[in-house]
Amino acid sequence: MSLAxxxxxxxxxxxxxxxxxxxxxxxxxxTLLKEMLAYxxxxxDGSRGKRIRPLxxxxxxxxxxxxxxxxxPAAISIEFLHNFTLIHDDIEDQSxxxxxxxxxxxxxxxxxxxxxxxxxxxxxxxxxxDLARTCSKDTAAEAANLLNQTxxxxxxxxxxxxxxxSAGEIELETxxxxxxxxxxxxxxxxxxxxxxxxxxxxxxxxLSDFGNNLGMAFQIKDDILGIxxxxxxxxxxxxxxxxxxxxxxxxxxGLKHSTDFRTLWAxxxxxxxxxxxxxxxxxxxxxxxxxxxxxETYTIRSxxxxxxxxxxxxxxxxxxxALLELSEMLLDREV
Amino acid sequence: MSLAxxxxxxxxxxxxxxxxxxxxxxxxxxTLLKEMLAYxxxxxDGSRGKRIRPLxxxxxxxxxxxxxxxxxPAAISIEFLHNFTLIHDDIEDQSxxxxxxxxxxxxxxxxxxxxxxxxxxxxxxxxxxDLARTCSKDTAAEAANLLNQTxxxxxxxxxxxxxxxSAGEIELETxxxxxxxxxxxxxxxxxxxxxxxxxxxxxxxxLSDFGNNLGMAFQIKDDILGIxxxxxxxxxxxxxxxxxxxxxxxxxxGLKHSTDFRTLWAxxxxxxxxxxxxxxxxxxxxxxxxxxxxxETYTIRSxxxxxxxxxxxxxxxxxxxALLELSEMLLDREV
Numbered sequence: 001m002s003l004a005x006x007x008x009x010x011x012x013x014x015x016x017x018x019x020x021x022x023x024x025x026x027x028x029x030x031t032l033l034k035e036m037l038a039y040x041x042x043x044x045d046g047s048r049g050k051r052i053r054p055l056x057x058x059x060x061x062x063x064x065x066x067x068x069x070x071x072x073p074a075a076i077s078i079e080f081l082h083n084f085t086l087i088h089d090d091i092e093d094q095s096x097x098x099x100x101x102x103x104x105x106x107x108x109x110x111x112x113x114x115x116x117x118x119x120x121x122x123x124x125x126x127x128x129x130d131l132a133r134t135c136s137k138d139t140a141a142e143a144a145n146l147l148n149q150t151x152x153x154x155x156x157x158x159x160x161x162x163x164x165x166s167a168g169e170i171e172l173e174t175x176x177x178x179x180x181x182x183x184x185x186x187x188x189x190x191x192x193x194x195x196x197x198x199x200x201x202x203x204x205x206x207l208s209d210f211g212n213n214l215g216m217a218f219q220i221k222d223d224i225l226g227i228x229x230x231x232x233x234x235x236x237x238x239x240x241x242x243x244x245x246x247x248x249x250x251x252x253x254g255l256k257h258s259t260d261f262r263t264l265w266a267x268x269x270x271x272x273x274x275x276x277x278x279x280x281x282x283x284x285x286x287x288x289x290x291x292x293x294x295x296e297t298y299t300i301r302s303x304x305x306x307x308x309x310x311x312x313x314x315x316x317x318x319x320x321x322a323l324l325e326l327s328e329m330l331l332d333r334e335v
Numbered sequence: 336m337s338l339a340x341x342x343x344x345x346x347x348x349x350x351x352x353x354x355x356x357x358x359x360x361x362x363x364x365x366t367l368l369k370e371m372l373a374y375x376x377x378x379x380d381g382s383r384g385k386r387i388r389p390l391x392x393x394x395x396x397x398x399x400x401x402x403x404x405x406x407x408p409a410a411i412s413i414e415f416l417h418n419f420t421l422i423h424d425d426i427e428d429q430s431x432x433x434x435x436x437x438x439x440x441x442x443x444x445x446x447x448x449x450x451x452x453x454x455x456x457x458x459x460x461x462x463x464x465d466l467a468r469t470c471s472k473d474t475a476a477e478a479a480n481l482l483n484q485t486x487x488x489x490x491x492x493x494x495x496x497x498x499x500x501s502a503g504e505i506e507l508e509t510x511x512x513x514x515x516x517x518x519x520x521x522x523x524x525x526x527x528x529x530x531x532x533x534x535x536x537x538x539x540x541x542l543s544d545f546g547n548n549l550g551m552a553f554q555i556k557d558d559i560l561g562i563x564x565x566x567x568x569x570x571x572x573x574x575x576x577x578x579x580x581x582x583x584x585x586x587x588x589g590l591k592h593s594t595d596f597r598t599l600w601a602x603x604x605x606x607x608x609x610x611x612x613x614x615x616x617x618x619x620x621x622x623x624x625x626x627x628x629x630x631e632t633y634t635i636r637s638x639x640x641x642x643x644x645x646x647x648x649x650x651x652x653x654x655x656x657a658l659l660e661l662s663e664m665l666l667d668r669e670v
Contacts, residue, residue: 029509030491092446111427114449115493118423121456122486129480141472144479145464151457156365158450174364
């Protein structure tokens with residue numbers, strides 16, 4: 001089956017699995033708490049995320065020759081977990097909107113939004129432990145351990161991201177450590193957990209590397225598009241990350257290597273012409289090439305691990321092919 | 336051994352166990368994140384909680400005839416979890432101090448405090464799953480499941496507590512549902528998890544009832560002291576909960592049954608004489624008796640379950656006696 005056919009089979013399973021799992025939890029008199037979660041998950045008005053992470057979990061499990069359905073508790077756990085982090089991130093960043101509508105804290109206040117995030121975190125844990133039903137209690141305990149090591153990694157990344165806002169010089173290695181936590185760690189977990197579910201422990205490192213490299217390449221690609229993306233395609237302003245003074249990889253490279261860039265960066269209220277000149281300084285000074293080369297390196301590594309997976313004698317090649325197609329879609333995008 | 340002797344043995348185990356577990360986690364460049372947790376846990380200046388919950392876990396495990404040390408991962412998990420909820424509660428309630436010093440959000444800001452709480456939540460999960468080392472992966476998965484059911488119960492309670500602030504009439508049953516979540520659920524879990532660890536599943540309901548009834552009695556006793564406690568002993572003002580307009584059990588009873596009380600409650604800037612008259616209306620109208628009787632009922636139930644535990648042929652009576660002594664200490668207090 002193609003990626004499109006597998007998505008058509010798996011995405012409804014993920015969505016129904018999540019809804020059923022939330023419905024199975026007891027909320028007592030706290031019905032509004034449940035409603036806050038259903039709203040955030042996009043079940044009130046259909047505005048929701050792309051469910052990339054749970055799809056990776058199901059595809060990796062299938063690629064290892066195990067029934068993808070066995071991985072459903074892990075897949076929905078990871079999507080719940082991802083959404084819990086979004087609820088809290090939106091408070092931490094004071095973001096008023098997500099998917100074009102008010103964030104949870106904007107609708108119900110910060111205090112209730114913190115608590116709703118905590119509730120979703122607990123539900124993500126319960127979903128992962130539900131692997132006891134489709135696999136075994138051993139697998140459930142191991143997968144929950146992996147999930148929480150990943151959570152701690154995420155929170156270290158989030159800590160660094162927030163600390164960067166007021167930090168002076170940021171080393172490029174520390175930036176890579178940050179995005180590894182914020183973006184790559186959960187993708188690594190989405191893939192690696194399949195090794196536990198399919199009882200193929202020797203595949204775990206390989207799967208984890210695939211998800212990690214995919215995440216790193218994805219984020220650096222995002223950083224490049226944040227400066228040199230085509231505004232007609234991204235829907236954002238030209239060089240939007242320079243406008244918002246977001247400390248992304250090319251910008252940190254420029255701050256480290258170019259005095260001209262540092263001088264302009266220190267100024268307030270930059271004109272559009274100045275922003276354009278900053279983007280040119282970055283290109284000319286090698287920041288675009290540096291970031292591009294790094295993204296390419298991570299992309300190649302991520303493809304290599306997939307090729308190894310497809311060579312596995314037990315592998316289901318349509319699932320491995322779909323993973324390759326999915327990762328190319330994520331990396332070759334212009335938006 | 337007496338409660339004092341057992342405390343002397345177990346409290347250092349709990350404290351060292353928590354410190355070692357935190358030290359074993361990887362923090363990378365996020366050393367300040369670890370420092371925030373160490374500060375909250377009272378390891379920078381010795382100002383910390385009484386570690387009642389982990390003590391209950393160790394005593395219950397011992398009372399069932401199993402080695403208390405096997406329960407250490409669960410005990411420290413529950414104390415980590417309790418502290419995670421305190422970090423988030425302090426943000427939600429905007430409390431500036433705890434244990435007489437600035438709260439985490441006061442020191443490091445709300446955004447970093449939300450994230451630090453999330454990190455501690457993950458660490459609590461990892462600690463519970465560490466039962467795989469002292470017991471088995473099966474036990475770890477079951478205990479983690481119990482922990483997260485409890486978490487969801489806590490967050491339902493917290494949701495109701497915050498919703499009460501702006502609610503009109505609150506039914507007494509809904510109030511009891513709230514304190515069962517906020518206070519009793521984690522005490523029930525602290526006791527019940529011992530049944531999993533000691534592999535005595537038939538004791539779980541009994542242990543859970545003990546913790547639940549202890550928690551309910553404790554909270555209602557707290558509500559009574561919040562109005563009729565001796566200010567010389569509590570260190571708070573007379574009828575402090577009436578001053579701060581906290582919707583506790585006796586106050587909800589008064590709002591339901593007394594027009595005079597409702598009239599005074601609706602007024603702003605009450606004088607000390609009016610506050611005293613409100614406390615008298617509550618006493619005369621039966622609110623104190625109602626709350627006292629309810630606290631007594633829960634206390635008796637909690638004692639009964641302990642007595643049943645002590646009659647268990649495998650029970651270690653010094654541990655069961657220490658549990659009785661600990662619960663009397665918690666319930667017979669005047670502060």
